[in-house]
Every structure is written in structure tokens, then in C-alpha cells.
Amino acid sequence: MAKQTAPVTKNETITLTFEDLTHEGSGVGKINGYPLFVPNALPGEEATVKVIKVNKNFGFGKVLEFLKTSPERIEPVCHVHCNGCGLQHMSYRLQLEMKMNQVKNAMKKIAHLEHVPVHPIIGMDNPLHYRNKVQIPVGEKNGELITGFYQKRSHNIIENTETCTTHNEVINEVVKTVRDVANRLGIQAYNEQAHNGVLRHIMVRTGEETKDIMVVIVTRTDKLPHKDELVKQLKESHPNIKSIMHNVNHKRTNVILGEKTKVLFGEEYIHDKIGDITFAISAKSFYQVNPSQTKVLYEKALEYAEIGSDDVVIDAYCGIGTISLFLAQKAKKVYGVEVVPEAINDAKKNAKLNGITNAEFIVGEAEKVMPWWTAQGLKPDVIVVDPPRKGCDEELLQAMIEMKPMRIVYVSCNPSTLARDLRILEDGGYRTKEVQPVDMFPGTGHVECVSMLEYEVSN
Template sequence: MAKQTAPVKKNETITLNFEDLTHEGNGVGKINGYPLFVPNALPGEEAMVKVIKVNKNFGFGKVLELIKVSPERIDPVCHMNCNGCGLQHMSYRLQLEMKQNQVKNAMKKIAHLEHVPVHPIIGMTDPLHYRNKVQIPVGEKNGELITGFYQKRSHRIIENTETCTTHNETINEVVKEVRSIAGKLGIKAYNEEKHSGVLRHIMVRTGDATNEIMVVLVTRTEKLPNKEVLIKELTGAFPNIKSIVQSINDKRTNVILGKRTKILWGEEYIYDKIGDLSFAISAKSFYQVNPEQTKVLYDKALEYAQIGGEDVVIDAYCGIGTISLFLAQQAKKVYGVEIVPEAINDAKKNAKLNGIINAEFYVGEAEKVMPWWKAQGLNPDVIVVDPPRKGCDEALLHAMSDMGPKRIVYVSCNPSTLARDLRILEDRGYEAKEVQPVDMFPQTGHVECVALMSRINR
């Protein structure tokens, strides 16, 4: 049988009509049934496209010239090429539609759960300037300090990210000021090729409800030149700074924060509120970056959990206790488990901060701790799980279903792994009831979801 070849060749220029979007927001056009994925192209558009890569079953291209323009195309607020906000060229309405379809497709094609309602995605009124945390690499150009984001698939810094439209505007100002002061004081940027220099990253966190600011300076060296002057000038420029932290990372690594941190000035924590609850946030705390939508997400998780005053709840991947403490307001008892000891310390601090005495927190792997709890006679009514993008380990899914809770509430930042895990839980005696997408990351292809599963009583 003759070997099938693609109908296009690399570097060929073609005219292409676009009919769909990938889950990353790339336009999809077809030549004789062969799909080409092209960034910055929208359904309904026609463009001159250069083919840049050809695989057996699909290829990639780039737009040279738009011939027909979609009414959903808008002028991006930001024209930088850092690829952090790959959807800025499409209307917010289309962004939400794309994410809604992404979740629906995952439920259909991966979970095979076409019957499960995927509710209309909850978007933002203003989908800009929502991030309360950023981590910005520092470099040098012509002897001057520069800050920015790495260009996609490279370590070349794209400058001027103090204009980034997803950041809280205060954060942009703080990063600019840190760079200016550090440059004036002669603090050298880290050079990853030579493993030399001092300042690697600038991290800034803000409390949305409190306006408190934390600045984390990630350095290669323990010594930070002229730190007293830097602290004085920075706190003088921003009186809301409550914490300046140094994170020492002397390794050749892409990991941003080092294992050692020390407080240079102020407190170890800043504070924020979600609803009626207060949270202490340290340099290493996992805390959702979109405060407005976090409240929406957690309210939905609480609604799905349907907790009564006599219910016992387990929160797997509890982090610093954000969801746990929401649950504890309604439950008889909440047990949180998390593998990161510092997070559990923060969770205990946050429970005390809010006067919550019916939440207990444990360090460990949830898939190992939960079978031990079961052996001790713990029978939860509800389990809430909020795993990282890779989803749940299958052993954890087995541990959850073996405990037999009435409901499982799954909070997910990746529809594909959510769908995979829901399928496993379906096969272990649970039924997926509904899924609610929430847009936590406007201008990007990411989408958060809350899913409800109920035990099938046989």
C-alpha cells in the first residue's frame, strides 16, 4: 500500500479557511481533510498561511495575511509576544464559548459522559487585571536590568511586562520599582549560562481585600548587596508592603523558589479574605491567583457538597486550608490532608485565625492517609478533592470510592484529567451529576471546573 503523505509541504504558502478552535485557542483549517493548527486565527476567517511544520496526521502554520476577518476578532490590549495571554485577539464571548466547548468535548470524548450537564461557564465582568501573584525573571541588556516573561519555548526575556493586562496593576508598579532600585544599586541579574549574578526572579503577591503586598526576591547568593537601601526605598515607595522575603536558590534549575527563605523586612505573611474568611499567605503558599473567581468557584463547590450540620468531610489536597475552612462553616468535622508540611502549618494557622475548631489537618499523601483513616473507622459523608493539573493518582480515586461517601466534589484546573478521573469514579460506583466551568484565567486557554458525583445505591 502506498504511503500516505500530507497534502501540504513545509514552507508552502496556502489559502486556508478556518472552521474551529483547539483547546489552546489555535485556529483549525483543513486541506483535503488534513488539519492545520494556526495561532491567531478564528473560525469563519480566511487567511494566507505559511506551513511551518508537517506531521503525518496534522500540521502547523502561521498567519501571513488575513483575507476575511471574523466579527469576534478584537485588537489585543497587549501586543507583546510572551504567549502568556494567547486569546487576547478574540472577544471575551468567544473565549468563554471556546472553554465551554473544551469542557463538553472532554466529558464526551474522554469520560464518555454525554448525559452529564455542563452548565454555562461563569465568566468575569472585567476579564483584565485579575492576577494577585506574579513571578518575573530578571535579566540584563546593554548593562541594564530588565524584567519580563520568557518568550515561548525559549529563555529570552521579553521586556516591559509592567504593562501586563492580567496582573493587578499594583503588581506591575512594584515590579518596575524593584527593577529600578536594584539597577541603581548595582545588583546584578542572574546569568543562567554562567551561573553568576544575584537576582533571579521578582515575585509579588497582593491581598485583594486588604491591599497588603509581599515582595519576594529570588537570589542565587545569600548576600544581597545594599539590601538596607533597597528595603528603605521600596517600602517608602509602597507603604502597603508588609513583607519582603529573600528566597535563596543557588541551583542550576528552572524551579523558581529556593529551599531556603528568610524575612528581610516585615512579616512572614500577608493577609487576604475570601468571603467571611481570612487567610495568611506566605511566600510558598498555594493560593488561587484570581480572587473574584475564587469566591465563585468555592461557593459552587460548597453548593455541590450539600453539607449538613452532622456531616463529616475530607478535603484532599487541602493546601493552606482555603476550601477546608469554607466547608467547616457548615460541617460537623473537616479533615484536610496535604503532602506539603508548610501548607499544613499554614492551614492550622488559618483555622486558628478564623476561630474554626472543627477542622484538623494532616501531612501526607492522600492516597495513603485515607485508607488509614478508613481503618480507624472514619466514614466521610463528602470528599472534596482539588488536585494539580495532572489530576488524581488512580490509587487516590480508589481510596475515595472505597470510603463510600455520599458525594464527591472534584475541583479541577484541567478538563482532560477531570474527565479521565470521572470515568474511573463512574466505574467504581459513582455517577457524575453536573459540571460547572468557571473562567479563572481570562485571556488564556485554561479553565477551572467543579464536578459533582453521587454514590449509586445498589
């Protein structure tokens, strides 16, 4: 039998009409049924395309010239090509439609839940300047410090920190101030090839409601040169800075923060509010980067949980207690579990900060702790999970099934792993009632979802 070959070859130039989008936002066009994925192309557009890679079942290309453009194409508000937010060429309406389709396709093709309602995605009124945290690498160019994100698939810094349209605008100003002051003081940038120099990264966190600002200066060295003058000038430039931290990372690594962090000014926390709950946020705290949409997400999770005053709730992957403390406002008791000890310490502090006494937090892997809780006689009415992108560990899913709570609320940042896990929970006796997508990251291909499942009691 003759080996099947692709109808195009590498470096060939073709004319292509685009029919669809991938979940990452690339245009999809077909030559004799063979799909080519092309960034920066939209459905309905026609372009001259250079084929840059050919696989057996699909290929990749790049646009040389558009012959016909879509009415959904818009002028990007940012012209720095750092690939941090690669969907700025498409209208926000089309971004939301693409993400909605991504969730629907995952429910249909992976979870095999064609008839589960996927509600219209909740977008933002203003999908710009939403990020409350940034970690920016520092480099040198012509003897001057530069800051910006890495170019895709490289460690070349693209200078963009003064114009980034996803950051809170105050963050852009603070990063520029730190860089300029450090430059004037002669603080050297870290050189990752030679593993020498000083200043590796600048992290800035802000409180949406409080307007608090935290600056974290990450160095290779234990000593931060001219630290007193640096702190003085930062405080003078930005009176809302409540915390300046020095983090030391000696290692040759892509991990940004090292293990040692000390206070240079203020406290080790800043504060923010989501709804009625105040959160203390440290340099290493996991805290959602889009605070206005986080409130939407958590309110939907609380609605789906349908918590009564006598209900016992488990929050797996509880982090610093963000969802747990929302749940505790209505529940009899909330148990939170998280593998990161620092996060559990923060969760306990946040409970105390808000006067919440019916939330208990424990360090450990949820898939190990939950069977132990079962052995102790704990029977939750509701379980809430908000795992990382890889989804839930299968042991955890089985532990949830064995606990038989009446409801499970699954918060996810990855529709594919969500759908995979919903299938397992469905096979374990649960029924997915509805799914609500929320756009937490405009301009990118990422989408969050909240799903509600109920236990189907056998007759």
C-alpha cells in the same frame, strides 16, 4: 499498500479557511480533510498560510495575511508577545465559548458522559488585571536591569512588566520599583549561562481585600547587596508593603524559589479574605491567583457539597486550607490532607486565625492517608478533591470509591484529566450530576470546573 501522505508540504503557502479552534485557541483549517493548526486564527476567517510542520495526521502553519476576518476578532489590549495570554485577539464571548466546548468535548469523548449537564461557564465582568501574584525573571540589557516573561520556548526575556494586563496594576508598579531601585544600587542580574550574578527573580503577592503587598527577592547569593537601602526605598514608594522576603536559590535550575527564605521587613505572611475567611499567605503558599473567581469557584463547591451540620468531610489536596475552612463553616468535622508540610502548617495557622476548631490537617499523600483513615473507622459523608493538572492518582480514586461517601465534589484545572477521573468514579458506582466551568484565567486557554457526583446505592 501505498503509504498515505499529507496533502501539503513544509514551507508550502496555501489559502486556508478556518472552521474550529483547538483547546489552546489555535485555528483549525482543513485541506482535503487534513487538519492544520494555526495560531492567531479564528473560525470563519480566511488567510494565506505558510505550512511550518507536517505530521502524518495533522500539521501546523502560521498566518502570512488575512483575506477575511471574523467579527469576533478584537485588537489585543497588550502588544507584548510573551505568549502568557495567547487569546487576546478573540472576543471574551468567544473565549468563553471555546472553553465551554473544551469541557463539553472532554465529557463526551473522554468520560463518555454525553448527557451530564455542563452549565454555562461563569466568566468575569472585567477579565483584566486579575492576577494577585507574579514571579518575574530579571536580566540585563545594555548594562541595565530588565524584567519580563520569557519568550516562548526560550529564556530570552521580553520586557513587559509595566504594561501586563493580567497582573493587578499595583503588582506592575511594585516590580518596576524593585527593578529600578536595584538598578540604581548596582545590584547585578543573575546570568543563568555563567551561573553568576545576584538577582534572579522578583515575586510580588497582593491581598485583594486587604491590599497587603509581599515582595520576595530571589538571589543566587546568600548576601543581598544594599539590602537596607533597598528595603527603605521600597517601603517609602509603597506603604502597603507588609512583607519583604529574601529567598536564596543557589542551584542551576528552572525552579524559582530556593529552600531558604528570611524576613527583611515585616512578617513572613500577608493576609487576604475570601468571603468570611481570612488567609495568611507566605512566599511559598499555594493560593489561587484570581481571588474574585476563586470565591465563585469555592461557593459552587460548597453548594455542590450540600453539607449538613452532622456531616464529616475530607478535603484531599487541601493546600493551605482554602476549601477546607469554607467547608468547616457548615460541617461537623473536616479532615484535610496535603503532601507539602509547609502548606499544612499554613492550614493550621489559618484555622486558628479564623477560630475554626473543627478542621484537622495531616501531612501525607492522600492515596496513602485515606486507606489509613478507613482502617481507623473514618466514614466521610462528602469528599472534596482539588488535584493538580495531572488529576487524581488512581489509588486515591479507588480509596474514595471504597470509602463510599454520599457525594464527591471534584474541583479541576484540567478538563481532560477531570473527564478521565470521572469515568473511573462512574465505573465505581458514582453518577456525575452536573459540571460547572469557571473562567479563572481570561486571555488563556485554561478553564476550571467544579463537578458534583453522588453515590448510586444498589437496590
